[in-house]
Amino acid sequence: MTFVFGADADTSADSDTDTGADAQADAAEMCRMVEAFARRELGDVPDPFAPAEFRRRWLLAGGQGLVGSVVPTAYGGSGLDPVTAAAVLEALGHGSPDTGFAFSVAAHLFATVMPIVEFGTEEQKRRWLPALCSGERIAAHAITEPEAGSDTLALRTRAVREGDHYVLDGAKAFTTNAPVADVFVVQAATAPGGGFFGLTAFVVEADTPGLTVGPAYDKVGLRGSPTADVRLDGCVVPASHVLGAEGAGASVFAGSMKWERTCLFAAYLGAMRRVLDSTVAHVKEREQFGVPIGGFQAVSHRVVDMTLALESARLLLREAARGLARGSEDEVAPALAKLAVSEAAVRIGLDAVQLRGALGVLSGGDAETLLRDALPARIFSGTNEIQKNNIARALGLGGNRRPGGGR
Structure with missing residues (x-):
C-alpha cells in the first residue's frame, strides 16, 4: 500500500479551505492506519537483534509506504510533504514501542534516500529509488568517523579519481542500518583540506568489493536499529555513482x-x-x-x-x-x-x-x-x-x- 498525498497537503490548523480540510482529514486517516499497522506488526523490540526479522518488518513498512513517504510518486514514493511525513512518523512512534525501528526508517529515508532525490541524476533516481521505496532494499548513510564526528569537514576517508572511477579508502563509525544495508551513501574527501568543497558523496552498493561491515554494536538504546562500522579498502566506485558533483558532498550532507x-x-x-x-x-x-x-x-x-x-x-x-x-x-x-x-x-x-x-x-x-x-x-x-x-x-x-x- 502506498499513500499518495501531494506537496500541497497541509495538516496545520490554519488551513481553512476545503482543500486544506480534505488534506487534514486524509492525513489524519493515514496516521490512524499507520498507528494500527505499528501496533499490529511492530510489537516489542526483538532482542537479540535478528536481521531476518528486521527485514520482514522492513518489507511490511515498505508496503505501507513508510520507507519512501517523501519520495515523489514518479520514483515509487508516496509524495508526502514534510508536515504530513512528520505526522506519519509520529504515528509510527506512537503505535510501536520499537523506536529503534522507526529511527532506522527515518535514517534510511532522510539521510540517504532524500539526498538521492535532491542531488541524484535521473538515471540514479530510477536505478535506486524504486527498490528503496518499496522496502526491497535498505539504505545507510556513512559519514561519521572515529576521528570526525561533529567536525565533518575533517573526514579521513579518501576518494582518488582514476579514469572513470574513484578508489575509496577509510573507515566509518556508528553507521545506522549498516548491518542490513544494500546501498550506502558514503562521504569521502576528494580534496583533503579543501573545506566545504573538499567532500564528495558516493552511492556505493553493499556488495562492492572492498566494502566491509563490522559486527553490530550492542547499544544502550535504540536497540531495534542495527548500527556498525564500515571499512573501505581499495573500494572501486564508478564516477557515475557520484551524488551531485565532485566537491558537493557538504551540500548533500547539509540537505x-x-x-x-x-x-x-x-x-x-x-x-x-x-x-x-x-x-x-x-x-x-x-x-x-x-x-x-x-x-x-x-x-x-x-x-x-x-x-x-x-x-x-x-x-x-x-x-x-x-x-x-x-x-x-x-x-x-x-x-x-x-x-x-x-x-x-x-x-x-x-x-x-x-x-x-x-x-x-x-x-x-x-x-x-x-x-x-x-x-x-x-x-x-x-x-x-x-x-x-x-x-x-x-x-x-x-x-x-x-x-x-x-x-
Whole structure:
C-alpha cells in the first residue's frame, strides 16, 4: 500500500479551505492506519537483534509506504510533504514501542534516500529509488568517523579519481542500518583540506568489493536499529555513482541534516505521547495513603510539565516542517526542533521512571525504554551543543566558523 498525498497537503490548523480540510482529514486517516499497522506488526523490540526479522518488518513498512513517504510518486514514493511525513512518523512512534525501528526508517529515508532525490541524476533516481521505496532494499548513510564526528569537514576517508572511477579508502563509525544495508551513501574527501568543497558523496552498493561491515554494536538504546562500522579498502566506485558533483558532498550532507533534524525526531513525539498516556493512567490507578497518587500536587504538576515539554516540542517541530515544505533555508527552526524534541524525550523519560517508582527501573518497561532510546537523540544528527552553536551563529554570535554536525 502506498499513500499518495501531494506537496500541497497541509495538516496545520490554519488551513481553512476545503482543500486544506480534505488534506487534514486524509492525513489524519493515514496516521490512524499507520498507528494500527505499528501496533499490529511492530510489537516489542526483538532482542537479540535478528536481521531476518528486521527485514520482514522492513518489507511490511515498505508496503505501507513508510520507507519512501517523501519520495515523489514518479520514483515509487508516496509524495508526502514534510508536515504530513512528520505526522506519519509520529504515528509510527506512537503505535510501536520499537523506536529503534522507526529511527532506522527515518535514517534510511532522510539521510540517504532524500539526498538521492535532491542531488541524484535521473538515471540514479530510477536505478535506486524504486527498490528503496518499496522496502526491497535498505539504505545507510556513512559519514561519521572515529576521528570526525561533529567536525565533518575533517573526514579521513579518501576518494582518488582514476579514469572513470574513484578508489575509496577509510573507515566509518556508528553507521545506522549498516548491518542490513544494500546501498550506502558514503562521504569521502576528494580534496583533503579543501573545506566545504573538499567532500564528495558516493552511492556505493553493499556488495562492492572492498566494502566491509563490522559486527553490530550492542547499544544502550535504540536497540531495534542495527548500527556498525564500515571499512573501505581499495573500494572501486564508478564516477557515475557520484551524488551531485565532485566537491558537493557538504551540500548533500547539509540537505540530509535539514530533513533529519526536522522529520526524524517526529518518531520521538509519538514515543513520548505513548509513555505520557501510560503515565497518566498509572498515576490515576496507583494508590498511596489511600488515594491515587495523581491527586498529589507534586505528581500532577510533574505530569503537567511532561505535557508542556511534549506539546512545545511538537509545535517547534511542526514549524520546522512547514519551513522545509516551503523550501526555507533557515537553519534555526530545524536546530530548535531537534533541541526541543531530544531534551523533552530525556526529561519525559526521567519523569516517567520517577512517577512509577521501583516499577520504572524494571527492564522492558515503557518508561525506561523511552529513556534509553532518548539518550542518543541528544547526540546524533549533530549534538545538541552543535545545534546551539548553529543557532548562535545565525544570531550573529560565536564567530563565523561553520561546524559540521555528524551523526
